[in-house]
Amino acid sequence: MSYTEQDLRKVLAERSTGGDGGPARLDAIARKGRALRRRRRWAAGLTVVAVAATGASLLSPLLRDTATVEVAAPVTAQPPREEGKRLAGARYETAGELRRVTLTPLSAKTSFRVSCIAGLRVFIRQENAVQSDLCGSLTNGGPQLHMMGSLTTRPGVPITVDVVALPAKAVDGDPQDGAAEMERLLKAVRPTPSLWEVAVHDGGISTRSCSPDICDSGTLPAGGGEDNLAGLPPSNGTVPKSSSMVGKAVKVVDADGMASRTVIRCPGTDLHAYLWEKDRLVMSAPCGATPAIWDDPRPASHTLRAMVVPKALVRDGDAPEPADLQQRVKPETGPRWTVAVQPVPAGPVAPPPVGD
Amino acid sequence: MSDGFADYVAQRHARLCRTAYLLTRDWGTAEDLVQTALAKAWGAWRRIEGDPDPYVYRIIANTHASWWRRRWRGEVPTEVIPDVVESRDFTHEVNQRDALWTAIGGLSRRQRAVVVLHYFEEMTLPQVAEVLGCSLSTVKTQAARALARLRVNGGVREIRETVKG
Numbered sequence: 001m002s003y004t005e006q007d008l009r010k011v012l013a014e015r016s017t018g019g020d021g022g023p024a025r026l027d028a029i030a031r032k033g034r035a036l037r038r039r040r041r042w043a044a045g046l047t048v049v050a051v052a053a054t055g056a057s058l059l060s061p062l063l064r065d066t067a068t069v070e071v072a073a074p075v076t077a078q079p080p081r082e083e084g085k086r087l088a089g090a091r092y093e094t095a096g097e098l099r100r101v102t103l104t105p106l107s108a109k110t111s112f113r114v115s116c117i118a119g120l121r122v123f124i125r126q127e128n129a130v131q132s133d134l135c136g137s138l139t140n141g142g143p144q145l146h147m148m149g150s151l152t153t154r155p156g157v158p159i160t161v162d163v164v165a166l167p168a169k170a171v172d173g174d175p176q177d178g179a180a181e182m183e184r185l186l187k188a189v190r191p192t193p194s195l196w197e198v199a200v201h202d203g204g205i206s207t208r209s210c211s212p213d214i215c216d217s218g219t220l221p222a223g224g225g226e227d228n229l230a231g232l233p234p235s236n237g238t239v240p241k242s243s244s245m246v247g248k249a250v251k252v253v254d255a256d257g258m259a260s261r262t263v264i265r266c267p268g269t270d271l272h273a274y275l276w277e278k279d280r281l282v283m284s285a286p287c288g289a290t291p292a293i294w295d296d297p298r299p300a301s302h303t304l305r306a307m308v309v310p311k312a313l314v315r316d317g318d319a320p321e322p323a324d325l326q327q328r329v330k331p332e333t334g335p336r337w338t339v340a341v342q343p344v345p346a347g348p349v350a351p352p353p354v355g356d
Numbered sequence: 357m358s359d360g361f362a363d364y365v366a367q368r369h370a371r372l373c374r375t376a377y378l379l380t381r382d383w384g385t386a387e388d389l390v391q392t393a394l395a396k397a398w399g400a401w402r403r404i405e406g407d408p409d410p411y412v413y414r415i416i417a418n419t420h421a422s423w424w425r426r427r428w429r430g431e432v433p434t435e436v437i438p439d440v441v442e443s444r445d446f447t448h449e450v451n452q453r454d455a456l457w458t459a460i461g462g463l464s465r466r467q468r469a470v471v472v473l474h475y476f477e478e479m480t481l482p483q484v485a486e487v488l489g490c491s492l493s494t495v496k497t498q499a500a501r502a503l504a505r506l507r508v509n510g511g512v513r514e515i516r517e518t519v520k521g
Contacts, residue, residue, distance in 0.1 A: 003456055003506065005475065011453050011460070012476040016374035024369035025391070026362055032395035119489065134418075134489065169491035 082204030083111075083223025091211070091229050092165070093290060095120055095194035098186060099163045103200050105153035111205035112161070114147040116196035117214045117289060118267050119168040122147045123182040126161050130178045134168055135196065136214075146207050151200070165196050193269075193289040197229045212342065213263055213291045232261065232342070246271065246334035249307040249322050252341050259299050264292040264306055266337035272314045273337075274325065276305045281319045286311065287337070306339040361401050364408060365394060372412065378472045379420045381461055393419055413477070413487045417469045459506045467502035470495055 087110065088103040103110075114122045116136030124131045124147070133147040153159060164182055170189045197211060201223060207215070209222035211230035221227060243250050252262070264273045266287035273292045275283035285292035287308060296302065305322050309329050320328075369390065376386035376393075393415040397408065404411050460468060466488070473484045485495045 003452075007453070007456060008460075008471070008475050008506070011456050012378055012472065014453070015457055016378050016476065024365045026365060029365065029391055029394045029398055032391060033398035036395055037399050168489060169494070171490070171494065 083206050083208075084202030084204070085224035086199060086201050086222055086226045088200040089198065089226070089229045091195070091197040093193060093195055094191045095165045095167055095196065096170075096186070096189045096191035097164075099165075099198070100160055101163060101198055101200065102158060102160045104158045105151075105155055106202040107155050108153055109203050110151045110153040110200060111203065112149060112151060112198065112200045113205045113207065113210070114163065114165070114196060114198050115207070115210040115214050116145075116165060117194065117265070120165040120194060120196060121168045121171040121185075122196075123164040123166075123185075124149065124161060125164075125179060125182060126151055126159065128179060130182055132182070135165065136168075146210065148205050148207075161200075163198055165194065167192060167194070195289045195291075199229060212340070213265065213293070232263075241340070242336055242338045243308075244333055244336050245331050247307065247309050247326070247329035248331040249305045249326065250339055252304045252306060252339050253302070259297045260295075260302075261342045262294045262296070262304060262306075262339065263342065264308070264337065264339045266292070266308045266335070268335045268337075270311050271308050271334070271337075272311045274307045274309065274320070274322075275339075276322050277302050278305075279321045279323075281321070284314075284319070304341065308334070308337050361398055368409070368412070369394075372416065375413070375472060375477060376416055376420070378460075378476055379416070379465070379468060389416060389420055389423070410483070410487050413473065414489065417473075417488055420469070421465055456506065463502050463505060467498050467505070470498045471502050474499060 085106065087105065088101050090099070090101060092099060112124065114124070114135050116122070118136045120135045122133060122135045129152070131147075131149050133149075134145050135147045136145060151159065151161065164186055166185055166189050171185060195214060197214060199205070199209065199222070203223070206223065208220045209226065209228050211228040212232050213230050241250055241252055262275060262283070264275065264283075264285070264287075266273050267289065269286075269288050271287035273283070273285050273287050274281060275292075275294055277296075282296075282304075283292060283294040307322065307325065307329075309325065313325075313329060372390045372393070373383075373386050376389040377383055380386045380389055393412055396415050396419070397404070397412050400411075401408075460471065463471065469488060470484055473479045473487060474481060479487065481495050481499065482492055485492045488495065
């Protein structure tokens with residue numbers, strides 16, 4: 001006697017008919033959805049205090065055709081209740097290599113957050129204990145996942161934590177298998193370009209200070225007042241414009257007359273990003289794990305146009321105008337990419353530090 | 357209520373609960389899991405393009421996995437100590453499907469998710485990979501390990517030996 005796949009199907013079908021799951025309670029689902037949303041907002045430490053309605057009315061004529069970057073409501077920098085001082089933080093541009101983070105805890109409660117730009121499987125090893133979780137958006141347009149957890153600490157006793165991030169699709173095994181599995185995968189997977197960061201804080205942890213070149217959503221100073229690890233200006237005033245079209249321009253407007261930083265995130269290594277101010281090419285950069293960034297120090301409003309095209313169409317020394325390029329490229333559906341214009345406060349913008 | 361969300365819940369709730377039950381093996385937990393997953397989907401409903409099923413199934417699988425990691429899974433307190441003495445002879449009473457069901461319960465959460473999505477939801481392995489957010493090879497590996505584990509599970513083996521004897 002041996003079991004067949006049909007036996008398996010029968011068992012699953014029979015066992016799952018033991019109850020009907022009860023009636024669907026839409027009100028309860030919506031109530032829970034609202035509670036989850038509130039909790040998420042609280043976790044991000046964001047409190048909306050006012051809405052800049054005038055901005056929208058001023059922008060509307062410009063945004064009529066290709067609605068673009070929205071200027072979000074101003075938010076207060078209210079810190080999360082439990083997130084304490086940052087004890088360690090580092091950014092990395094490679095997945096598949098072991099990273100080591102050393103810190104001296106301030107208390108018995110120490111928390112970490114790993115944020116990634118695209119689907120990674122992260123392992124955190126403290127002595128013999130290994131934690132593992134998914135990190136980053138696993139699919140185009142999917143939710144941003146952070147790996148968050150706590151470390152075993154005693155005040156004043158330094159600890160060293162090993163961190164490994166691997167492409168999620170390369171992980172072939174149950175991540176609960178622990179240290180042995182982590183070591184095996186580390187040897188089996190070749191290092192690849194990526195972008196991820198680790199932040200360790202005293203007390204609790206939140207996602208609010210995730211660097212804006214990794215997270216879609218806005219960032220604010222961490223609980224201890226620390227800036228995001230990329231050193232980028234907070235993006236809480238910006239909602240990125242996303243597109244799934246390759247070869248079709250997206251118009252973005254820097255509307256508030258401040259200096260700005262334009263960030264194009266296009267994860268495909270076979271793609272190339274262009275950015276124009278009117279018809280003048282201001283940025284031409286390959287897509288990949290790291291975002292393409294253009295800083296404009298001029299405190300003025302500009303209309304920008306971004307386009308992502310197949311890398312095969314890019315010619316050396318080429319500085320095409322949008323109309324010319326549009327004629328050469330047939331728009332088609334591709335991976336999701338985003339463009340965001342971040343207002344930059346007065347003062348120089350620090351270059352993004354990288355831990356590698 | 358978001359466009360089409362109520363219709364989706366009305367049509368799919370019972371089925372989602374069955375799937376969740378196969379993952380959790382407890383109807384109360386399954387209902388809680390489905391309600392949580394739908395609440396999460398509700399918040400993102402307007403952003404979901406096309407068939408929402410893969411998105412909802414992914415939330416269910418991920419939420420189940422996170423509960424597995426984070427929730428206390430110890431014994432249930434009771435005022436009455438259960439009587440552990442069993443006079444019946446299970447050798448003859450346990451039927452093969454019970455043993456198979458028990459063996460499914462011994463699978464890891466990821467293996468169980470692969471089995472449930474493939475054999476109950478009749479998803480293809482690439483669809484399972486998409487839902488679980490992993491590679492096709494990973495799903496194939498998990499499915500092969502799950503099937504192998506079901507064949508060598510103690511309860512199943514006991515039945516085989518009983519039948520042979």
